[in-house]
Amino acid sequence: MPETGVMGTITLFCETKGMNRMDMSTVALVPVSSYGQAEVDAAVRTGVELLGGIGAFVKQEEKILLKPNLLSGALPQKAITTHPAVFSAVCRLLREAGYAHLSYGDSPGNPVTTPEKAADVSGISEAAEKWHLEKADFDAGSVVRFPEGKTAHSFYLCKGVQEADALINLCKMKTHALERITGGVKNLYGCVCGAKKAVGHAQYPSSEVFADMLADLNLCVKPRLHIMDGITAMEGNGPTSGVPRAMNVMLFSADPVAMDTVFCALISLNPATVPTCVSGERAGLGTMNADRIRILTPEGEITCARAAEKYGQPDFDVRRDKLSRSFFMKLMPLLPFLQDRPKVDRKKCVACGLCEKACPVPEKAVKSGNGKKAVYDYKKCIRCYCCQEMCPAKAITVYHGMFAKK
Ligand code: SF4
Ligand code: SF4
Incomplete structure (x- = not known):
């Protein structure tokens, strides 16, 4: 039937x-x-x-x-x-x-x-x-x-x-x-x-x-x-x-x-x-x-x-560029101006120290707390964005390189 x-x-x-x-x-x-x-x-x-x-x-x-x-x-x-x-x-x-x-x-x-x-x-x-x-x-x-x-x-x-x-x-x-x-x-x-x-x-x-x-x-x-x-x-x-x-x-x-x-x-x-x-x-x-x-x-x-x-809502604010699986995209991390990285708005940072605590790198790629605002060491950073996820002051955003598109 x-x-x-x-x-x-x-x-x-x-x-x-x-x-x-x-x-x-x-x-x-x-x-x-x-x-x-x-x-x-x-x-x-x-x-x-x-x-x-x-x-x-x-x-x-x-x-x-x-x-x-x-x-x-x-x-x-x-x-x-x-x-x-x-x-x-x-x-x-x-x-x-x-x-x-x-x-x-x-x-x-x-x-x-x-x-x-x-x-x-x-x-x-x-x-x-x-x-x-x-x-x-x-x-x-x-x-x-x-x-x-x-x-x-x-x-x-x-x-x-x-x-x-x-x-x-x-x-x-x-x-x-x-x-x-x-x-x-x-x-x-x-x-x-x-x-x-x-x-x-x-x-x-x-x-x-x-x-x-x-x-x-x-x-x-x-x-x-x-x-x-x-x-x-x-x-x-x-x-x-x-x-x-x-x-x-x-x-x-x-x-x-x-x-x-x-x-x-x-x-x-x-x-x-x-x-x-x-x-x-x-x-x-x-x-x-x-x-x-x-x-x-x-x-x-x-x-x-x-x-x-x-x-749907096509103007939803989300990152839309390609994944870094192509050869060119794989080269991007070698060029600092193209590289993804977390960045801090020091005016918003309240020096709570949570980003340092959240950072999974043993030697810490971000230092903060005890009255000190967040400071990054990008050479140590693995770009996991745990710091951005945990910041209670919305002080951390992610810079996606100059070719990133929304
Ligand atoms: S978690 Fe946010 S507010 Fe706290 S120290 Fe880090 S950047 Fe500043
Ligand atoms: S992105 Fe990850 S590795 Fe880099 S500073 Fe933030 S928590 Fe640490």
Whole structure:
């Protein structure tokens, strides 16, 4: 019997393109106008239903970990962290469907905060208490071997991640100085324990190699479902110091690369310039090929191009130049005037010393604190931008060389 409705449209779309529907990744896109709890609850229900229902991803008897983006802990309106209304809506969905074993956690990158403080400030603790979620242990961790990794063969994973049977990734739609965007693939780095994250930056010291490691991390942790909070996104100097931007969508997928690719489509960014999309596809984590991504909305299936037209904001402030994989681009770091680097606005710097603490280079490529404003030694700098991510005064931006384009 021929399929009708959304499924019929999908079949027709795939047959027209000469593709098997099973080869494709699906992303649900749900428009959301605000963080009003009732609207977000309905959006989460719709998004998950479009993908086949929560039972398609997790079983009732499993221990399920919710992994929001808590970064350094910030008020929800700053658009740095996953909004508590989104977190709460996912808790409601799971509880109402009879899921009993729920926990939550994230390991913040900020060296002077704790997972508990970050969850408190961002409003996640309060939502978790309301739905009786356990705090997963994101303070302790141990090495987990991953011999099948192409780049990383082990990870220092938080105990809370290791104790869970299944992880649901609740990521935030934002820009990122190192990886250009932080969506589904990047958010998993919070599964790595506290200070070990800085070690990872030193171990994988370029956006491309770091993205290769992130793809391996995703393959190791195997999140079952990714949900992106794009109701208010962050553009510009993300992931901490950018500007909130209303995008008014939520994305849902089992494929984080496809989901990040739809994010790219919405902001008119070529996914081939996003290291986590390139590495993710190469590692077999998912697809960034728009022809292999089905986008399901409450009104039916649409293409990436149509999603961009209907829901996108092409002037979104994000870095858009090519990745440094070409021969010419590889030469750029040899020429100082072309070289990417963090730079400090000394008028904004409050000499807090956080950038020095966050710097993963043992001999520290930035010195600050005790009344001294930040000073860089670019010869030691590995361009990881942990300092920019952690600066509470938005004093650090990234200079992308004279040929960089927005
Ligand atoms: S640059 Fe930012 S993090 Fe570094 S000392 Fe100044 S205010 Fe603190
Ligand atoms: S100075 Fe900043 S960008 Fe350079 S290595 Fe240290 S944290 Fe990374």
